Amino acid sequence: MTKDNKDTPRLDEHPGEGAVRGTQRMEIFADAVFAIAFTLPLLEIKLPEAGPDFANELLTLWPAYLAYLLSVLVIGIYWVHHHFSGAIYRTTGHHFLLATLLFLAIIAFIAFPTRAFAERLSDPGSREAGAIFYVVALAALSLAWLLKWRTGCATRDIDDRLDPAYVGRLTRRYQWSTALHAASAAIAFFIWEAGLALAAIVTLAKLRAPETPKYLDEAPEIDGES
Amino acid sequence: MTKDNKDTPRLDEHPGEGAVRGTQRMEIFADAVFAIAFTLPLLEIKLPEAGPDFANELLTLWPAYLAYLLSVLVIGIYWVHHHFSGAIYRTTGHHFLLATLLFLAIIAFIAFPTRAFAERLSDPGSREAGAIFYVVALAALSLAWLLKWRTGCATRDIDDRLDPAYVGRLTRRYQWSTALHAASAAIAFFIWEAGLALAAIVTLAKLRAPETPKYLDEAPEIDGES
Amino acid sequence: MTKDNKDTPRLDEHPGEGAVRGTQRMEIFADAVFAIAFTLPLLEIKLPEAGPDFANELLTLWPAYLAYLLSVLVIGIYWVHHHFSGAIYRTTGHHFLLATLLFLAIIAFIAFPTRAFAERLSDPGSREAGAIFYVVALAALSLAWLLKWRTGCATRDIDDRLDPAYVGRLTRRYQWSTALHAASAAIAFFIWEAGLALAAIVTLAKLRAPETPKYLDEAPEIDGES
Amino acid sequence: MTKDNKDTPRLDEHPGEGAVRGTQRMEIFADAVFAIAFTLPLLEIKLPEAGPDFANELLTLWPAYLAYLLSVLVIGIYWVHHHFSGAIYRTTGHHFLLATLLFLAIIAFIAFPTRAFAERLSDPGSREAGAIFYVVALAALSLAWLLKWRTGCATRDIDDRLDPAYVGRLTRRYQWSTALHAASAAIAFFIWEAGLALAAIVTLAKLRAPETPKYLDEAPEIDGES
Numbered sequence: 001m002t003k004d005n006k007d008t009p010r011l012d013e014h015p016g017e018g019a020v021r022g023t024q025r026m027e028i029f030a031d032a033v034f035a036i037a038f039t040l041p042l043l044e045i046k047l048p049e050a051g052p053d054f055a056n057e058l059l060t061l062w063p064a065y066l067a068y069l070l071s072v073l074v075i076g077i078y079w080v081h082h083h084f085s086g087a088i089y090r091t092t093g094h095h096f097l098l099a100t101l102l103f104l105a106i107i108a109f110i111a112f113p114t115r116a117f118a119e120r121l122s123d124p125g126s127r128e129a130g131a132i133f134y135v136v137a138l139a140a141l142s143l144a145w146l147l148k149w150r151t152g153c154a155t156r157d158i159d160d161r162l163d164p165a166y167v168g169r170l171t172r173r174y175q176w177s178t179a180l181h182a183a184s185a186a187i188a189f190f191i192w193e194a195g196l197a198l199a200a201i202v203t204l205a206k207l208r209a210p211e212t213p214k215y216l217d218e219a220p221e222i223d224g225e226s
Numbered sequence: 227m228t229k230d231n232k233d234t235p236r237l238d239e240h241p242g243e244g245a246v247r248g249t250q251r252m253e254i255f256a257d258a259v260f261a262i263a264f265t266l267p268l269l270e271i272k273l274p275e276a277g278p279d280f281a282n283e284l285l286t287l288w289p290a291y292l293a294y295l296l297s298v299l300v301i302g303i304y305w306v307h308h309h310f311s312g313a314i315y316r317t318t319g320h321h322f323l324l325a326t327l328l329f330l331a332i333i334a335f336i337a338f339p340t341r342a343f344a345e346r347l348s349d350p351g352s353r354e355a356g357a358i359f360y361v362v363a364l365a366a367l368s369l370a371w372l373l374k375w376r377t378g379c380a381t382r383d384i385d386d387r388l389d390p391a392y393v394g395r396l397t398r399r400y401q402w403s404t405a406l407h408a409a410s411a412a413i414a415f416f417i418w419e420a421g422l423a424l425a426a427i428v429t430l431a432k433l434r435a436p437e438t439p440k441y442l443d444e445a446p447e448i449d450g451e452s
Numbered sequence: 453m454t455k456d457n458k459d460t461p462r463l464d465e466h467p468g469e470g471a472v473r474g475t476q477r478m479e480i481f482a483d484a485v486f487a488i489a490f491t492l493p494l495l496e497i498k499l500p501e502a503g504p505d506f507a508n509e510l511l512t513l514w515p516a517y518l519a520y521l522l523s524v525l526v527i528g529i530y531w532v533h534h535h536f537s538g539a540i541y542r543t544t545g546h547h548f549l550l551a552t553l554l555f556l557a558i559i560a561f562i563a564f565p566t567r568a569f570a571e572r573l574s575d576p577g578s579r580e581a582g583a584i585f586y587v588v589a590l591a592a593l594s595l596a597w598l599l600k601w602r603t604g605c606a607t608r609d610i611d612d613r614l615d616p617a618y619v620g621r622l623t624r625r626y627q628w629s630t631a632l633h634a635a636s637a638a639i640a641f642f643i644w645e646a647g648l649a650l651a652a653i654v655t656l657a658k659l660r661a662p663e664t665p666k667y668l669d670e671a672p673e674i675d676g677e678s
Numbered sequence: 679m680t681k682d683n684k685d686t687p688r689l690d691e692h693p694g695e696g697a698v699r700g701t702q703r704m705e706i707f708a709d710a711v712f713a714i715a716f717t718l719p720l721l722e723i724k725l726p727e728a729g730p731d732f733a734n735e736l737l738t739l740w741p742a743y744l745a746y747l748l749s750v751l752v753i754g755i756y757w758v759h760h761h762f763s764g765a766i767y768r769t770t771g772h773h774f775l776l777a778t779l780l781f782l783a784i785i786a787f788i789a790f791p792t793r794a795f796a797e798r799l800s801d802p803g804s805r806e807a808g809a810i811f812y813v814v815a816l817a818a819l820s821l822a823w824l825l826k827w828r829t830g831c832a833t834r835d836i837d838d839r840l841d842p843a844y845v846g847r848l849t850r851r852y853q854w855s856t857a858l859h860a861a862s863a864a865i866a867f868f869i870w871e872a873g874l875a876l877a878a879i880v881t882l883a884k885l886r887a888p889e890t891p892k893y894l895d896e897a898p899e900i901d902g903e904s
Contacts, residue, residue, distance in 0.1 A: 018306075018435040019313035028254055028706055029305065032261030032484070035710030039786040040269060043718060047790070050798050055807035058794060068787065076779040079707065080696075083775060087697035094435035097309060101302040108265040109294065112273070116284065120276050129281035209696040209772035244532075244661040245539035254480055255531065258487030258710070266495060320661035323535060327528040334491040335520065338499070342510060346502050355507035470758075470887040471765035480706055481757065484713030492721060546887035549761060553754040560717040561746065564725070568736060572728050581733035 017093025017155060026092045026100060027082075033104045034079045041071040041111045067118035071111045077206045078107060078141070084210050088170070089152055090159040099151035103144040106137070113137035128192045135188040135199045139181040142202075146178045159213075159220075166214040173210075177202055243319025243381060252318045252326060253308075259330045260305045267297040267337045293344035297337045303432045304333060304367070310436050314396070315378055316385040325377035329370040332363070339363035354418045361414040361425045365407035368428075372404045385439075385446075392440040399436075403428055469545025469607060478544045478552060479534075485556045486531045493523040493563045519570035523563045529658045530559060530593070536662050540622070541604055542611040551603035555596040558589070565589035580644045587640040587651045591633035594654075598630045611665075611672075618666040625662075629654055695771025695833060704770045704778060705760075711782045712757045719749040719789045745796035749789045755884045756785060756819070762888050766848070767830055768837040777829035781822040784815070791815035806870045813866040813877045817859035820880075824856045837891075837898075844892040851888075855880055 045064045048057035092100075117134035120126035149171065152158050158167065180202045188195025213219070271290045274283035318326075343360035346352035375397065378384050384393065406428045414421025439445070497516045500509035544552075569586035572578035601623065604610050610619065632654045640647025665671070723742045726735035770778075795812035798804035827849065830836050836845065858880045866873025891897070 016435055017438070019310045019439050021309070021313050025253055025257065025309055025312060027703055029257040029261055029309070031703065031707040032258050032710050033265055035484075035707055036262055036265040036714055037268075038782070039711055039714040039718065040265065042715075042786055042790060043269065043721065044273075045790050047722075047793050047797060050801035050804045052803040054794075054798060054801075054804035055810075058807060058811060069783075072779070072783040072786070076776075076783070080772065080775050080779070083699070083703055083707070083770075084697045084772075086703060087699050092309075094306065094310075097306045098302075098433070101298070101306070104264070105295075105298040105302070108268055108298070112268060112271050115273050116280075119273060120280060123276035123280075125278040126276045126280035129284060132281075133284060207776070209694055212695070213697050242661055243664070245536045245665050247535070247539050251479055251483065251535055251538060255483040255487055255535070258484050259491055262488055262491040263494075266491065269495065270499075318535075320532065320536075323532050324528075324659070327524070327532070330490070331521075331524040331528070334494055334524070338494060338497050341499050342506075345499060346506060349502035349506075351504040352502045352506035355510060358507075359510060468887055469890070471762045471891050473761070473765050477705055477709065477761055477764060481709040481713055481761070484710050485717055488714055488717040489720075492717065495721065496725075544761075546758065546762075549758045550754075550885070553750070553758070556716070557747075557750040557754070560720055560750070564720060564723050567725050568732075571725060572732060575728035575732075577730040578728045578732035581736060584733075585736060 017095065020091045020093045020157075023086055023089050023092055026097060027086050030082060030100060030104060031079075033108055034075060034082065037108045037111060038072060038075045038079070041068045041115070044068075044111075044115060063119040063121060066121070067111075067115045070118055071114045074110060074114070074138070074141075074203060075107060077203065078145070081145075081206065081210065085149075087213060088159060088162065089157050091157045093155045093157055096148070096152050096155050096157045099144075099148040103141075103148045106141045106144050110137055110141060131192040131196050132185075132188045135192070135195045136185045138199050138203060139178075139185040142174075142178045142181040146174045149174050161215050161217065161220070163214040163216050166211070169211065177206070243321065246317045246319045246383075249312055249315050249318055252323060253312050256308060256326060256330060257305075259334055260301060260308065263334045263337060264298060264301045264305070267294050267340070270294075270337075270341060289345040289347060292347070293337075293341045296344055297340045300336060300340070300364070300367075300429060301333060303429065304371070307371075307432065307436065311375075313439060314385060314388065315383050317383045319381045319383055322374070322378050322381050322383045325370075325374040329367075329374045332367045332370050336363055336367060357418040357422050358411075358414045361418070361421045362411045364425050364429060365404075365411040368400075368404045368407040372400045375400050387441050387443065387446070389440040389442050392437070395437065403432070469547065472543045472545045472609075475538055475541050475544055478549060479538050482534060482552060482556060483531075485560055486527060486534065489560045489563060490524060490527045490531070493520045493566070496520075496563075496567060515571045515573060518573070519563075519567045522570055523566045526562060526566070526590070526593075526655060527559060529655065530597070533597075533658060533662065537601075539665060540611060540614065541609050543609045545607045545609055548600070548604050548607050548609045551596075551600040555593075555600045558593045558596050562589055562593060583644040583648050584637075584640045587644070587647045588637045590651050590655060591630075591637040594626075594630045594633040598626045601626050613667050613669065613672070615666040615668050618663070621663065629658070695773065698769045698771045698835075701764055701767050701770055704775060705764050708760060708778060708782060709757075711786055712753060712760065715786045715789060716750060716753045716757070719746050719793070722746075722789075722793060741797040741799060744799070745789075745793045748796055749792045752788060752792070752816070752819075752881060753785060755881065756823070759823075759884060759888065763827075765891060766837060766840065767835050769835045771833045771835055774826070774830050774833050774835045777822075777826040781819075781826045784819045784822050788815055788819060809870040809874050810863075810866045813870070813873045814863045816877050816881060817856075817863040820852075820856045820859040824852045827852050839893050839895065839898070841892040841894050844889070847889065855884070 045061065045068060048054060048061070089096075113130075113134045113136075117127075117130040120130040153167070153171070181199060184195045184198035184202065186195070187198060271287065271294060274280060274287070315322075339356075339360045339362075343353075343356040346356040379393070379397070407425060410421045410424035410428065412421070413424060497513065497520060500506060500513070541548075565582075565586045565588075569579075569582040572582040605619070605623070633651060636647045636650035636654065638647070639650060723739065723746060726732060726739070767774075791808075791812045791814075795805075795808040798808040831845070831849070859877060862873045862876035862880065864873075865876060
């Protein structure tokens, strides 16, 4: 608003990308999908019947609680990184939106393989299949994230004031993460416990704060300030 | 903000349209409906029972996965076009809001005919009825989109800085799409496979980026930039 | 932004009302509740079993379709008026938020009495109870809307640049509407068809555009414009 | 926007906190989670079967109505305080987002212990376990709120223009509330009625308006004003 006009993209730039807009609307849609995906798994926890065993049955629901916890953890971690990436992107063109939709479709789906894993963990006949499904889904999520990132780079929807070296470090970080997730999925078909352990480590590593953006010139002001 | 005052509509213009406001709030409501419609179909995928057949039963859920995929695809495509149209509209009056609600009611509904098609596709006795229902619903969605567009044009909620020739091209594009969808619905009652194929082609054609907005004078700056 | 400072309320005015803020956040929360209430009723439409009767059973689901349609209609109408009122309110204090929550709790609830009416309409033993429940719920919704309006007036969260005569006309309109809804609820206990008809008329009358805001001095610019 | 540049944080401050941004996006995500958690409990109220007993069965659903009411009350109260706190926070760093996610995960979960309490209240064999579960969950919610607050203070995401004495009063208020909730949970294991009563009092006390923010210098303008 108070910046140079040449800093402010115009609606008719980025030919072939439809109506290129700021990131605000895409972020609101994405935040809403994240919020629903975050909250819906609760519906899958069924209240036990009334009776003297009620306390006990509340405790034996632990696989359902675990599924809720894992869903919330994974969706929450990706939401934090999506919130972060909202400071990195600057515009949203047509192809970037399509890549975002693919990523969000997997975010909305992830609760299902999570339940297939957590709610069948105590059943020896089912837990291998559930764990493989879950590890593969986590790998697909990581791959979709990388695809979204590469699309945003290719269509130049990323803030062009960022230091290219910084952008390169992010790219490598996302590539490594996806490579490890792919490895964990491959391993899970042979030794599911090992694949699961690797997927867990890679996922939990995302809890660390991403690197603060580096700019070529002065950093922009924080959005949303009055 | 930095533009001419005469570019900025006032709250008491557009008589007979209630309190004409900017598009932001309508877009947030619409984005939320899209996001919920996008995410809810997951709830219809039921986790198979525990047991040695668990892996197999996860695979035989393919009609439910297909329903999810189709829901997400169609709702996603319309969301991208709605996101695009948010750069085209400039205000929201009473009648435009009502037309938007009709469109959103069908967006929220579309998951049901999608399931009627995808989840009954493998049953010879049901698949024709399911496919016809789905193709008709896709045509209703396209018609509601066109109605929303025509209402926005008639009430002058569309950005009046746009080149009229550009607006005319969009109108024709939406009319053609609706005409083809109507044809696909009519055909489906006789040869459901042909109606379905036509509806699929028209829907997938929407994956292409819409034409970048053309303005009579200088294009506005991108919204949502800090 | 470009207006006089004395037009812009400060965060520490309105003592006893907590942190008085603009209407944006309240509107986003309300829009999200409206959007979910608008979309969730779809989950109550259950897909019929596969088989040669599938087409027929899709048609005999009409009470469920009717319930969806009525939910979407009533929630949509109130959303349009809530969108309108967002141009009327200017700040949100603690008590206005509490009144808004009460109204939204009934918006989120309304789908249930709607189903009790629509899905039991074809059963002679149930339809009177369902209709009474529905008419009473519509009256409660209207009353909560009025309560929210009166609270916003009393705490001066309404835009103080509005013409008091205009505000008075809105107040009378909401009072009349609530009085008629209360009458319809009372009548429904004796002749449910008459109560229902009156409630339907009062509800459909809300489809007309509300009166465009009148200001004492120049009208503010439209929000959300870039 | 019209304020001193030194008042406006830059995106690359707060090292180790990722991309520190304004509070807007976090608030939209949180508002969406609140809105869904607020609305979903309705899905747990099941429509009674058709028949002459329909009116009666609608009335005997009171435990389900009570569960809805309690969910809406508790979630609504926390939403009002979250809305309030949005005027207190100024930025959102990585660790503050993680603490917010933990809080929101419990908000989304709270409907389940609420139902375990309200829907089993009339069963002598179940009600003690349900009440204990509910009181413990309310204590966890209060603790997560306090943790979020302390994290925001520690990472300096709180508006640094606030009077430190005011911030201290809020901290003490949240600590007292959490201490009383913890006491109510401990008591509930021995006398569930007493624990429940204390938890109810502490929760209802949150209905009072929080203290209006006090600033060291002039208060900021209200956000969201056009």
